[in-house]
Amino acid sequence: xTSPPLIGVLALQGDVREHESALSAVGxxxxxxxxxxxxxxVDALVIPGGESTTMSKLALSDGLMEPLREARRSxxxxxxxxxxxxxxxxxxxxxxxxQETIGGLDIxxxxxxxxxxxxxxxxxxxxxGVGNDPVHAVxxxxxxxxxAGPEVEVLGTIENGDDAGTIVAVRQGxxxxxxxxxxLTGDHRIHTMFAEIVRRSR
Amino acid sequence: MSxxxxxxxxxxxxxxxxxxxxxxxxxxxxxxxxxIAEDAGAVAVMALxxxxxxxxxxxxxxxxxDPDMIDAITAAVSIPVMAKARIGHFAExxxxxxxxxxxxxxxxxxxxxxYANHIDKWQFTVPFVCGATNLxxxxxxxxxxxxxxxxxxxxxxxxxxxxxxxxxxxxxxxRALTSMSKDELYVAAKELQAPYDLVKEVADSGxxxxxxxxxxxxxxxxxxALMMQLGADGVFVGSGIFKSGDPVKRAEAVVQATLHFDxxxxxxxxxxxxxxxMVGINVADIPVHHRLEDRGW
Numbered sequence: 176x177t178s179p180p181l182i183g184v185l186a187l188q189g190d191v192r193e194h195e196s197a198l199s200a201v202g203x204x205x206x207x208x209x210x211x212x213x214x215x216x217v218d219a220l221v222i223p224g225g226e227s228t229t230m231s232k233l234a235l236s237d238g239l240m241e242p243l244r245e246a247r248r249s250x251x252x253x254x255x256x257x258x259x260x261x262x263x264x265x266x267x268x269x270x271x272x273x274q275e276t277i278g279g280l281d282i283x284x285x286x287x288x289x290x291x292x293x294x295x296x297x298x299x300x301x302x303x304g305v306g307n308d309p310v311h312a313v314x315x316x317x318x319x320x321x322x323a324g325p326e327v328e329v330l331g332t333i334e335n336g337d338d339a340g341t342i343v344a345v346r347q348g349x350x351x352x353x354x355x356x357x358x359l360t361g362d363h364r365i366h367t368m369f370a371e372i373v374r375r376s377r
Numbered sequence: 378m379s380x381x382x383x384x385x386x387x388x389x390x391x392x393x394x395x396x397x398x399x400x401x402x403x404x405x406x407x408x409x410x411x412x413i414a415e416d417a418g419a420v421a422v423m424a425l426x427x428x429x430x431x432x433x434x435x436x437x438x439x440x441x442x443d444p445d446m447i448d449a450i451t452a453a454v455s456i457p458v459m460a461k462a463r464i465g466h467f468a469e470x471x472x473x474x475x476x477x478x479x480x481x482x483x484x485x486x487x488x489x490x491x492y493a494n495h496i497d498k499w500q501f502t503v504p505f506v507c508g509a510t511n512l513x514x515x516x517x518x519x520x521x522x523x524x525x526x527x528x529x530x531x532x533x534x535x536x537x538x539x540x541x542x543x544x545x546x547x548x549x550x551x552r553a554l555t556s557m558s559k560d561e562l563y564v565a566a567k568e569l570q571a572p573y574d575l576v577k578e579v580a581d582s583g584x585x586x587x588x589x590x591x592x593x594x595x596x597x598x599x600x601x602a603l604m605m606q607l608g609a610d611g612v613f614v615g616s617g618i619f620k621s622g623d624p625v626k627r628a629e630a631v632v633q634a635t636l637h638f639d640x641x642x643x644x645x646x647x648x649x650x651x652x653x654x655m656v657g658i659n660v661a662d663i664p665v666h667h668r669l670e671d672r673g674w
Contacts, residue, residue, distance in 0.1 A: 187636060188420060190395040209636070224396045225420070228455050232418045233636060236629075258396070271415075271455050292457065292479035293502045295389040296382040309380075315392045316457065316479070336382045359392050 180373045183208035183217030185243075187233040189225020189258060193358035197366040203373070211242055219252040219373040222259030222277075224315065224356050227267075227286065230258055231274050243277045252349035252376050253279070254369040260284060260345075260352035261318050268321060279350050281324030288319040289338065302331040302344055305364040312343070312355035319354055320345055349376055385502030390524035393480065393504055394588035397421060397457075397525075397611055401601070401632050402590070404428050404615040407446070408453040410624070417628035421457040421479070423613070424450045429486050429533030430616035430655065433667075439487045441469040447476050459506070464673055465491020467500070474503040480525070481505050483518075485672035486532045486615075495673070498522030508592065510543045510670055512550035515585060516571030526585060528609075529670045530593015533616050535657035537594045537603065539670055544591055544607045554580040593670070596621070596655050598634030598648045605638030622652025 179202055184194045186207035198205045198221065208214050220243075222230075234240040247253055247263075255263040261270070262277050264284040289296070295316060299309035310331070320342035323329060331344035331353075343354035344365075349372055357365035400420025405411040411422045426442045427435065441462055451458045457479035462469040464483055469490070473481050483496050485508050498505040499522035508529035509515035515526045528547065530540030550569070554576065557565055562580055566573040578586055591604040592613035601612045612635050621627045630647035637643035660668070 186399070188399040190392075190398060192398070193395060224392075225398075226396065226400065226456055228415065229400060229418050229420045232416075233632075236418070236633070237636075269455075274455075286455065291477045292389075292393050292504065293474060293477060294384060295393060296384045297386055297388060298382040299380045313388055313392055314382075315389055315396060333382075335380050338382075356392060359388060359395065 177377070179204050180218040180370065180377065181206055181216065182370070182373060183213060183220045185220060185222045185230075187225075187230050187237070187239075189223040189230065190356070190358060191223050194221045194223045194256075197358045197363050198370070200363050201367045201370045203370050211239070214239065214242055214246060218377065219369070220246070221369070222253060222255040222262045224257040224259065224358070227258035227261040228271060228274060230262060231276065235275060240275060240277070247277055247279045247350070250349060250376065252369070252373045253277070254351040256353050256356050256358060257315065257317055260354055261286060263350055263352050280345060280347050280352055281327055282345060283321040284318045285321045286318050287316050288321075288341075289314055289317055292316055298333065298335065300331045300334055300343065302365070303328070304330060304368055310357065310362060310364065311360050312353075312357070313359045314343075314355050317343075317354040319343055387524070390504035391587050394506070394525035398588060399636065400611045401635050402459065402611065402613045403618055403628065404613075405450065405619070408449050410619055411450045411454045413625055413628055414618075415454045415456050417625065418632040419456060419628065420611070421459055422450065422454060423459045423461065423482060424478075425461055428616040428619060429669075430535075430620050431533075432486060433533040433658070441466070441472065441487070444472065444476055447473075447478060451477065461487050462496070463487040463490040465489060465494050465496060467496045470496050470501060470503075470505075474501055478503065483507050483523070485529060485669045489672050495521050506590070508673060509547060511546045512579070513569035513571050514673070515547055516569060516575050516579070519575060519585075519587060520572055523587070525588050525590065527590040527592040527613055529673070530591065530595070531660045531663070532593045532669050533658075534594045534660055534663070535596040535617060535655045536660045537596070537600045539660050540591050540593045540595060540604060541607065543593070543670070544604060544609060547589065548608045551579055551584060555583045594660075595631075596657065598630045598644050601631050601634045602638040602644045605635055611635065617655055620655035622654075627651050
């Protein structure tokens with residue numbers, strides 16, 4: 176019997192509390208990560224929803240960006256929702272030219288791809304690996320995956336409407352990312368999937 | 378067809394505010410200020426023609442901003458853009474929605490358009506933030522469809538005391554609800570002048586069902602740290618930054634103090650060398666009929 180994994184939530188800005196609740200609900204130990212000491216103590220990291228421009232700036236100003244990259248390179252599992260997906264992308268379009276990311280996912284992400292807040296929406300989508308029932312997905316000024324490299328597994332796409340076919344959930348090795356916010360709905364299957372990735376990585 | 382994407386839902390409106398948590402929203406009056414705010418790490422900007430300190434100094438009727446100005450700011454920054462509509466002025470709100478702003482602030486800082494009714498915010502796809510001085514007021518705004526609440530404070534003063542009063546009041550009233558028996562909650566709903574179901578929801582969860590920011594008179598990093606420690610989810614800064622001696626430095630300092638609100642060493646560090654703070658006005662010296670907190674009910 177092993178102890179549950181300690182999963183950090185990057186707490187620079189955003190919906191940290193909702194991810195903490197979801198992770199606790201799937202049996203993980205949870206810790207907020209705001210410093211190098213915090214980062215060194217966790218087995219895995221969730222990068223929450225928020226403003227990716229702000230999160231990127233704060234990671235740089237607080238000296239966390241390079242340590243986050245180093246943690247990711249050395250095999251720390253990471254999951255990012257919305258802004259978190261942008262933070263994990265190797266390439267970002269429609270962002271400030273100076274926006275830096277942690278990277279690791281061989282994807283090009285388009286910021287605010289669906290439009291501004293008045294275009295934010297919710298819809299059901301099927302997600303590979305969480306069972307047959309669709310996931311109710313909430314998209315808020317969300318990014319989408321414009322293109323994905325050969326190592327990237329596409330887990331979900333928009334199924335209806337003008338944007339049908341757009342990639343909104345991906346996995347590459349120990350990295351998981353969604354354009355939407357499973358932390359807002361009370362359906363914890365995406366967090367269960369991440370906790371399972373973390374357990375298997377140990 | 379039930380699976381077609383749904384826009385303007387309560388969840389995407391409230392969720393948008395959840396994404397702003399832990400952040401600072403700054404009042405800006407032009408593109409240059411908007412860029413300074415974004416560079417400093419603001420999570421959003423509030424586009425308006427005059428900051429509250431100038432509205433207070435110049436007087437007159439204060440209205441929604443010029444659409445050209447809002448468009449210019451929207452084009453210049455990648456972070457969300459908010460804008461203010463007058464209390465009850467649903468046509469201004471319609472215009473702001475048409476412009477594609479990300480959040481509308483139905484704000485007491487502008488001159489009220491309707492002294493009886495607030496905007497029916499359920500009619501909109503764009504989400505609304507509204508000010509409140511106490512829990513009853515906050516719950517009435519939620520009943521009308523607000524998706525985010527902020528303390529009113531006393532805008533344009535640089536005096537944080539009213540923001541403190543309002544946050545303590547709202548959070549204290551929530552704490553009181555959590556200890557009440559069921560029969561007492563019926564009376565509480567009556568006294569709060571708010572719907573029972575909403576009062577019950579707050580009593581059960583111990584918090585508002587939406588994000589609670591603070592606003593009104595925040596002028597220093599320590600002000601921001603104070604409000605965050607009192608329980609704010611984030612901070613609006615109006616006149617405090619661009620009416621100060623060194624806006625670039627102060628904007629960054631307020632962002633850092635909001636992030637590290639529970640670390641006095643960092644708040645101390647970022648409080649150094651900021652130059653002049655905005656010139657303050659003590660709320661107590663403002664004639665009662667000039668106080669903004671009494672606008673809205």
